[in-house]
Amino acid sequence: MHELSIALSIIDIAVEESERRGGAIVHAIHIKLGPLSGVVKEALSSAYLLARESSPFRDSRLVIEETSIIVHCAACQAEGRVESMQLMCCSQCGAPTADVIRGRELEITAMEIEDPSTASNQSALNTVVSHE
């Protein structure tokens, strides 16, 4: 299973991004996952729970958006979906096609972050509340 190493790469990129934004707290990382990326959603979700333990963002969430395979169909002269990964045929006309346009995505698209100043105020407030 290579999902753990993928999850660790996601954390590395989030750490870089956080540092670039002055140490922003990362609450969630949104990614796009294509069916042809070779990465399994469920395995990646579990791997992320492990990977975040040794990161500065132990409570962060991984939000996975699964994309569809989009091909160019020579018969229809159009872009469209395929029947399935096991049957690479145009879902409109049924012609076989290997001309994959999208479906290999393995990328971070967005992050939910909080500025460190507001985060520390927030935690100070929480501390006060918890003392009461």
Add this chain to the structure above:
Amino acid sequence: MNSQTRMVEVRTKILKDNDAVARKLRQRFHDSGVFVVSLVSSPGSGKTMFLEKTLLALREKYRVAALVGDLATDNDARRLARAEVPVKQISTGTVCHLEAQMIENSLSEWNIDQLDFLFIENVGNLVCPATYDLGEDLRLVLFSVTEGEDKPRKYPTIFNTADIAVISKMDLAEAVEFDLPAARASIEAVRPAMQTIELSAKTGAGMEVWFQLLQSRQSESRQSVPQ
């Protein structure tokens, strides 16, 4: 999301580091004039035998070498060393696939300008290697007649990322009642028009088709610019 949390757009490929090394390698291979072929398959599909026979045949005419990925043992590398060409083992430990950085590291002591062909045998695994670009010119996926005709439908991604499919151990086809038309249909379903070679490295049947294809791909690549 609480009021202090905001959403920021981040467009970053998760494997950007691997992709960057792979691009660098592809350029370096092209500049050195070496044609690089990687092999992926499940364990026991006959990759090592296929590669051994390929190295033996090519070394008559070409300068060839191989990198062999393996989890723990160096058995495959030792087998390939019998072909008396440079062979190097890449021990991946618990890692189930090769990454571009491992290729770059293992080439540090070799002068690849001196090579015509470099073969990279990936770890036996039909899942994980699909995700990683190694900078190769050609990716072969092998599956043997003893594994069953529906292997491509079970592992569509690896067939989708490979350039050529090899059905190996054809000498055993009859004994295991291998249904060749069904296997071809299975490949066609997951990767329409994929080039497929049926062969037996043991008897040599079909190997000539492979060598011709390899040589024509090599001469094509010498006239092109890497992507």
